Each structure stands twice: as structure tokens, then as C-alpha cells.
Amino acid sequence: MKVLIVGAGLTGIVLAHRLLVRGADVTVATSLSSEELRRGPAQMTQLTLPTALGLERTLDLDFWEKEDHFFQTVSMITRLRDGAEFGFTGNLGAAGAAVEPRVKLPDLLECFEDRGGKVTISGITLSDLTVFTRLFDAVLITVGAGELGRLFPADPSRPLAAERQVVSQVYLRDFPEVAGAEVEVYSVATGAASSSEVYVVPILTSAGIAHSVMVTARPGEDNPLDLSAYGRRGNVYALLAERLPRLLPELGERFNSATLSDPRDTLLTTVTPVVRTPVARVGTGFVVGVGDTVVTTEPRTGQGWSLSTKSACFTADRMVEHYNQHGGFDEAFFTDTFTTLWNEHIRHTASFSHLVNAVHTGNVPPELMAAMATAATDQRFANAWVRGFDDPAELSRMLPMA
Numbered sequence: 001m002k003v004l005i006v007g008a009g010l011t012g013i014v015l016a017h018r019l020l021v022r023g024a025d026v027t028v029a030t031s032l033s034s035e036e037l038r039r040g041p042a043q044m045t046q047l048t049l050p051t052a053l054g055l056e057r058t059l060d061l062d063f064w065e066k067e068d069h070f071f072q073t074v075s076m077i078t079r080l081r082d083g084a085e086f087g088f089t090g091n092l093g094a095a096g097a098a099v100e101p102r103v104k105l106p107d108l109l110e111c112f113e114d115r116g117g118k119v120t121i122s123g124i125t126l127s128d129l130t131v132f133t134r135l136f137d138a139v140l141i142t143v144g145a146g147e148l149g150r151l152f153p154a155d156p157s158r159p160l161a162a163e164r165q166v167v168s169q170v171y172l173r174d175f176p177e178v179a180g181a182e183v184e185v186y187s188v189a190t191g192a193a194s195s196s197e198v199y200v201v202p203i204l205t206s207a208g209i210a211h212s213v214m215v216t217a218r219p220g221e222d223n224p225l226d227l228s229a230y231g232r233r234g235n236v237y238a239l240l241a242e243r244l245p246r247l248l249p250e251l252g253e254r255f256n257s258a259t260l261s262d263p264r265d266t267l268l269t270t271v272t273p274v275v276r277t278p279v280a281r282v283g284t285g286f287v288v289g290v291g292d293t294v295v296t297t298e299p300r301t302g303q304g305w306s307l308s309t310k311s312a313c314f315t316a317d318r319m320v321e322h323y324n325q326h327g328g329f330d331e332a333f334f335t336d337t338f339t340t341l342w343n344e345h346i347r348h349t350a351s352f353s354h355l356v357n358a359v360h361t362g363n364v365p366p367e368l369m370a371a372m373a374t375a376a377t378d379q380r381f382a383n384a385w386v387r388g389f390d391d392p393a394e395l396s397r398m399l400p401m402a
Helices: 010-021 034-039 050-058 101-114 126-135 236-247 249-257 304-326 331-360 366-377 379-390 392-398
Strands: 002-006 025-030 070-079 085-097 118-121 138-141 165-173 183-191 194-205 208-217 266-271 279-282 285-289
Touching: 002 010, 002 126, 010 025, 010 101, 010 304, 025 101, 034 101, 050 085, 050 304, 070 379, 085 366, 085 379, 101 118, 101 194, 126 138, 126 279, 126 285, 165 236, 194 331, 236 249, 236 266, 279 331, 304 331, 331 366, 331 392, 366 379, 379 392
Parallel strands: 002 025, 002 138, 025 118, 070 183, 138 285
Antiparallel strands: 070 085, 165 208, 165 266, 183 194, 194 208, 279 285
């Protein structure tokens, strides 16, 4: 089986490794070399939750096991518009981790090549794809934007909570930690019709352990954490240092006692969650979207890289099994593969997305408020809630999710 993967984000690289170890002839086409990835701008912090971390270990991709960047406890604090506050800390039951993309992606890409995979540093155009569909048994697109990303139209039958969000982020050194809470998540009303979420995550960077402070803000002039008016990155660190203390005084004080790790370690971007159709015609052939290309997840749920890893392994395994039995692929196979993936994994993440969106738009179901109150007093329930981040299907069973 000869496969071309376009894109070297996490989905593309894990997919490449999984196919390679199962005997496929795999080529990864990427517009950036590993060194260019290392020197590039900061990317959004992503969590690798326990199940995804386990999948990485099965592929011998656990290069950072000796580093002190793992987390297991998650603190959740929600402040509603009426002043009510709910808080609890739960245990994942196993370790998760965060490794910054400028470390993880180039390391995995170089490892893929060392293990016999092929890497070509080249931008791929639509006209290139018409040729490649004739040269490869499958062409998989794992880029989430640009000309190739636009090949795949949105699928209105599978909506996420498609609310545009403004994401701002910094990496801090010497950030004071809270005892018993390795990851902190704050959901807070920031205006009459606006809410924001703040993630504090220990993260492994090229310079060692730092803390990522990532803010996702519902856009609006009344939201002080919507920094979109200040350019692509703007002065994110200074703005957060000024505004966080007004909304979250204790967190703001800790923020201001830490230091920015590097001027490059800031991010300001926008994200709109969406699900797209997985197959697109190109000339006389077709290409397949995988990962970010077809599912842009809700950043407030922290599901991005975990879902990418699950999707990559699921897709690779189905491809190998089908090819060994039938010797080739058609569009129906990939459409069915995505439908199965949706039913088994993605739809639960979509429900989680709708639940989070309800909190941020002030439409909190009474059942959810009751569950928050229970989590604050029942440690087993709090642990189950947090473990549901690793498996959103569990959240679907225990919380009022659409």
C-alpha cells in the first residue's frame, strides 16, 4: 500500500507512523522542514490525554518520558453571570502531558524519516494532487487551512458549537503553582453577553518546563479578554497582565509574579469549530481529509490533539485491514470510515462542545448546575467528570449533553 500524506501536523505524523509500522510505503509532504518547525512561531497549546498518550507509547513515540511535564489533576472553576461559583478538582486516573508543537512535531517528523519513512519538503497544489491520485493508493490531506483545506465543504448535518473564538496565549517561567491542581481551568463571565476560559497547563518547551496560559474568549467589545483588535499577536503578555487581575485576581497575581519565557512565546489567533465532508474529488481521482482538515475542535474542550491521535490511528488501522482484504480504496470506504469515527468518537466531542458553549452563552441547563454542585462535594463524581475529558463518551453518559 502506497500512501501520500500531505501535512506534518500531529494527525499527519501519527498517521504516517501508524501506517509505516503496519507495513505501508508512506510519504509525508510538508511545506516546512523540521528545523523550520522548531524556529517557527508558537502554536496553540494542546493536551495529550491518557488514552492518546497510550497510543503514542504503542508507536514508541514517548520520547519525553523522563521530563517533568506530566499532569493528572485538573481543577475546574466556573463563575456564572449571577455571581454563582462552582469549583472542584478531579483526577484523570492516569497521566496526560503537554509538549509544545515546536518540540513535538519536528521530533516526530525526524523519527519517521529515521524509521524509513519518506519526507519531501514541498508545498502541494491542487494541480499536484491530480497527478498524485494516480501514483498513490491513497492521498490523505491533514492540513486544516489554505487551498487544500478548502477542498472539503462544511457538513451542516454534523455541527459543532460553531462559535468563533479568540485565542491568546503566553508561556511563563517561574509560575507559582497551586497545590493539588496541575492543570487549572477557569470559566468566567467577562461581559453582559461574553465569557472566557483560561487554561493553565505545565508544558515542555525547548528551554524546559514552562506554564502555558491560554485564554479562549467569546468575541465582543464587552469582553476584555477578546484581544483580536490588537493584531495577530499584539502585546498579548502585557494585555493579559493588565486584564486577568480584574477578572481572576488570584490568578492575575500569580501571572504577574511570573516572567514571559521568550517574546516569541505568544499567540493570538481565531478558531471557528467546524466539521467538513471527508472526501473531495480532484480531477479523475479523489483525496481524503483527516484530522484538522475535517474536524476543527472547540479549543475550550481541550480535545484537539487527543482526537487527532485517535483519528489517525483509527483511520490507519481501517486502511490496512481494508487494503489487505480488497487491494484498494474507493470513496465509499473513506466516507464510511469517517462515519464510524464520528459515531464512536467525534460525536461525543461535539456534544461536549455544545455543553461548553451553553455555559459560555449563559444557557446553562439546570441539570448541569446540579452536576457542578455535586462535583464540588463528591470526589468520585469529580474524578469521573475529569476522566470524561479523556473519553467524552463518559461525559455523555453522566452530564446533560446534546
